[in-house]
Amino acid sequence: MIILIQLLNAVQYGLLLFLLSSGLTLIFGIMGVINLAHGSFYMIGAYLAYWFAKLTGNFWLAIPLAIAVAFAIGLLIENTIIRRLYRRDHLYQVLLTFGLILVFEELRSIFFGDEVHGVATPKILDFSVPLTDTLSYPVYRLFVTMVCLGIAALLYWTIYKTRIGMMIRAGNSNREMAASLGINVPLLFTGVFAAGMALAALAGAIAAPISSVFPGMGNQILIICFVVVVIGGIGSINGALIASIAIGFADTLGKVIAAEYSAIAVYLVMALILLWRPQGIGNQA
Amino acid sequence: MTPISLPRPLLLVAVLALAFFPFAASTFYVQLGAKIMILAIFALSLDLLVGHSGMISFGHAAYFGVAAYALALISPKYEAANLWLTLPAAMGASALAALIIGFFVVRTTGVYFIMVTLAFAQMLYAVFHDTKAGGGSDGIYIYVRPEMTLAGWKPLDLENPTQFYYLALIFLIGVYVFLSRILEATFGRALAGIRLNEPRMRSIGFPVFLYRLGAFVLAGALAGLAGYLAACQFGFVNPDILAWQQSGIVLMMVILGGMGRLHGAVLGAFSYVVLQEALSAPALLGAYAKHWQLALGGLIVLIVLALPHGVGGLLDGVLRRKNRAGEIA
Numbered sequence: 001m002i003i004l005i006q007l008l009n010a011v012q013y014g015l016l017l018f019l020l021s022s023g024l025t026l027i028f029g030i031m032g033v034i035n036l037a038h039g040s041f042y043m044i045g046a047y048l049a050y051w052f053a054k055l056t057g058n059f060w061l062a063i064p065l066a067i068a069v070a071f072a073i074g075l076l077i078e079n080t081i082i083r084r085l086y087r088r089d090h091l092y093q094v095l096l097t098f099g100l101i102l103v104f105e106e107l108r109s110i111f112f113g114d115e116v117h118g119v120a121t122p123k124i125l126d127f128s129v130p131l132t133d134t135l136s137y138p139v140y141r142l143f144v145t146m147v148c149l150g151i152a153a154l155l156y157w158t159i160y161k162t163r164i165g166m167m168i169r170a171g172n173s174n175r176e177m178a179a180s181l182g183i184n185v186p187l188l189f190t191g192v193f194a195a196g197m198a199l200a201a202l203a204g205a206i207a208a209p210i211s212s213v214f215p216g217m218g219n220q221i222l223i224i225c226f227v228v229v230v231i232g233g234i235g236s237i238n239g240a241l242i243a244s245i246a247i248g249f250a251d252t253l254g255k256v257i258a259a260e261y262s263a264i265a266v267y268l269v270m271a272l273i274l275l276w277r278p279q280g281i282g283n284q285a
Numbered sequence: 286m287t288p289i290s291l292p293r294p295l296l297l298v299a300v301l302a303l304a305f306f307p308f309a310a311s312t313f314y315v316q317l318g319a320k321i322m323i324l325a326i327f328a329l330s331l332d333l334l335v336g337h338s339g340m341i342s343f344g345h346a347a348y349f350g351v352a353a354y355a356l357a358l359i360s361p362k363y364e365a366a367n368l369w370l371t372l373p374a375a376m377g378a379s380a381l382a383a384l385i386i387g388f389f390v391v392r393t394t395g396v397y398f399i400m401v402t403l404a405f406a407q408m409l410y411a412v413f414h415d416t417k418a419g420g421g422s423d424g425i426y427i428y429v430r431p432e433m434t435l436a437g438w439k440p441l442d443l444e445n446p447t448q449f450y451y452l453a454l455i456f457l458i459g460v461y462v463f464l465s466r467i468l469e470a471t472f473g474r475a476l477a478g479i480r481l482n483e484p485r486m487r488s489i490g491f492p493v494f495l496y497r498l499g500a501f502v503l504a505g506a507l508a509g510l511a512g513y514l515a516a517c518q519f520g521f522v523n524p525d526i527l528a529w530q531q532s533g534i535v536l537m538m539v540i541l542g543g544m545g546r547l548h549g550a551v552l553g554a555f556s557y558v559v560l561q562e563a564l565s566a567p568a569l570l571g572a573y574a575k576h577w578q579l580a581l582g583g584l585i586v587l588i589v590l591a592l593p594h595g596v597g598g599l600l601d602g603v604l605r606r607k608n609r610a611g612e613i614a
Contacts, residue, residue, distance in 0.1 A: 034396050084590055090396050091341050095540050096589040098533045102582030110576055223407045223529065226400040234396065263411035267404055271389050274401065278392055 001131050006252055012141050014248020015148030019203040020221060021228040021240045022155060023196030029172045029235025031189050033085055036097035037077075038200055039222025040104035045070050045201025046208040046217060047112050050119045059122040059209075066205045067198050074197030078190050086189070101219065114215050119208040144206050151202070152241065159237060168192060172235050224251075227266055231273045232282045239282020290465045291548045303454055307447045315450050316518070321558045322453040323514045326460050328538040328550035330507035335536065336544030337468060338500045339480030340391070343399045343532050344406025345508055347386070348379040350527025352509030353516035354413060355379070357425040365432040368443070372431075376509040382409065383505025384498070391497040394483075403529055414524040424523025427516060443517060453514055460507060461547055468547075476500055537585060560584070 024038045045066050052062035077100070085093050120126075121140045128136035159165035167188055170178040179185045204218075211217070228247055232239030250269045254262030273281065290296070303322075307315045327349055334340040352375035359374060360366040386405045393401050413419040430443040433452075441448040467473050475496050478486045487493050516522050525531070534557065542553020563569055564577035573579070592599065 028396065034399060081586060081590070088589075088593075090399060091335070091540060091544075092589050092593075094341065094343060094399060094533075095537055096586055098537065099582040099585030099589070102578045103586070106576045106579035106582065110579070219529070223404060227404050230397060230400050230404065260416045263415055264408055267408035267411075270401070270404055274389050274393065278397070 001135050005137055006256055008137060010249040010252035012145045013252060014245035015145055016203055016207055017228055017247060018152060018241055018244035019148055019199050021225040021244055022237055023199045024225050025229045025235055025240045027193055027196050030192055031086055033082060034090055034093050037100040039218030040101055041070055041197045041200035042204040042221055043218030045204030046213045047108060049205035049208045050117050050213045053119060063205045067201050070201030071194050071198040074194035078193040082193060116212055116214040118212045121209040140209060147206055227270045231270055231280060233280020236282025239280050242281060307450055312446050315446050319450040319453045319518060321555050322457045323511050325551040325554040326457055327508055327511035327535050328554045329460055329464060329547060330504045331535050332539045332544055332550040333464060333500060333504045335539050338476045341399050342402040344402035345535055346527045346531035347406035347409045348383050348505035348508040349512035351382045352376060352379040352512035353522045353526055354419050356513050356516045357427050357522045360427055363428060365429045368431040368433045369435055372513055375513045376506045379509025380502050380506040383502045387498045387501035391501055406532055407529060410524055410527050422524055424521060427520045430517050456510060465547055
């Protein structure tokens, strides 16, 4: 039974990582921008959910509000700053988005302070499913897993079955060709960037009751998402899904077997994948 | 082509100015000067990768931190360690870490390289932060600075801030001269060739993997030198010195100072420390001094958008204009 609990945790964490890394990998694949500030939007989502939940007293209202604000910030940032990076060297993308992290992190410190804040689990989901006499599993975690699965399905459907998805895939494989076929590339870029930010914020918002909100939470998860993107292959949604679940398992099982070394296990998986397939599991050599 | 180093007379003036600085400055500024020079060595080591080899490492603080930890771990608790033994050991530890990590990372290029170097650096961070090997998140104190005694002869006393300043200056000059020499030798030329056209270098018969790995290990060892000196100066190591923010800051120094130019790395370190001191001084920003990183981040964004070639690009323009004026006269 303990194994079942750990498996559920691994899947839940892995799917949460997928919400973040799918945006990261698409933004890189389509626009060629390495966005370090992606983790900041996870943090923004979590803090906004915490703040709106306190303000309105309703977690279910806080989540859409947090996502909407993050989407708006994404639009603003893309229009004013990220847009100017599309043709620049990765070096400047790294430096500029590093600057953005510092800005977001300090704004967080000014507006919300440096303390850790808990976010109450919504009443309706605040109970556990009994598994045995002594063990039980919190329903909220199951809810997070379900939401992530739903979003992942929606993402698949959008990318592989809709006209917008077709444009995204076209932009991913060849930007110039897509533009010359009449796709409004600047608009597509703005949309994908803001949608990626909204996904990151959603991940932060629904994770908040589990992990609470704390300084630096975005940076910690950003680096794990990089590992996911490296393993999955840049631009590959399928790769990101497989890699997210794999990292979810490596981290969760690592914590069970040797807690002190669990963070290291994740990087060892990456090192092995690099030797085996340097271009990631989702991409052809 | 942009010059790798400043013209000789200008360098001589700079060295003389640095050498006479302690006579004119208070202890606080002498210590600040030593800190700048240590960071300059760190930035120079990263410029070997970023500016000269085209490898954008976002995990360079790892090698800085490994040497700092090496010193802290091998120093006796209440006695001075011997610099002649601990410095090579600490740099060797950094070089070894760079060799093992480099074996995996130098096969990747572009954005993969950025992410993978970051991830491995974070792995070392996790080692020092999560396990008890280096005192965990609390870190370790180094109560006594290492000694330079060699067979009864003691050239510099590291406990004395002015003498420590000169030690840092000597190492900075040494690293600067060493890098400018090897960059003009075959090794540096080959690295430049690999940066500009890797397939061609490969087809000519250069062992690209070995050259890149060599540069990675050398940069790691030199970052280790800076980390060793930093640990001496602050007397304290904790996992934050190899956190990824440090890697970002040193990358910023290199880019803002102007990559691919040795003096650029030094200027970058100088500008960063001066900027940090100015922004975090309550005199300038009042209550917001605590949040100086907000101003720093905003400034980084503005500089990247406004100056495509960094602050060093501006300096190049000035130097080039001077050269042209000289040619006409």
